[in-house]
Amino acid sequence: MTDTNQMRDVYVAVADPTRRELIRLLADVEELPLHKLTSQFQMGRTAVSKHLTILKDAGLVLDRKVGRETLFRLDPTPLREIQDWVAFYSKFWTTNMLRLNQLLEEEEE
Known part of the structure; x- marks a missing residue:
């Protein structure tokens, strides 16, 4: 700005x-x-x-x-910018949590 x-x-x-x-x-x-x-x-x-x-x-x-x-x-309306930013990073966390869950399941086997 x-x-x-x-x-x-x-x-x-x-x-x-x-x-x-x-x-x-x-x-x-x-x-x-x-x-x-x-x-x-x-x-x-x-x-x-x-x-x-x-x-x-x-x-x-x-x-x-x-x-x-x-x-x-x-x-x-301007809060949408924050919502979009958080949504982008929530994908990151969801993906990482799925990977962690897979690793834990593999370790249990």
Whole structure:
């Protein structure tokens, strides 16, 4: 990524436990205002806003203003990149586990 491209890496965005919890909270509802999200954490509104900004930059969270309130919702589309990456390596583990199982069976004989 270049300096002019402000999009953050989806892996960086989900690396933090607070951001993963924000994703989980937003996955359970259509939208949540900032004050309700903040009430779920032992940190202030500014800290939660910073985490939401990172998620927004990665394309995982969308926001919209309704009066004085900002509502946030999840856009899970970028999570497909992670799902695809994990799926690739799960093939590796499945293959290796089958090989290990074969070796163990041969050893038993």
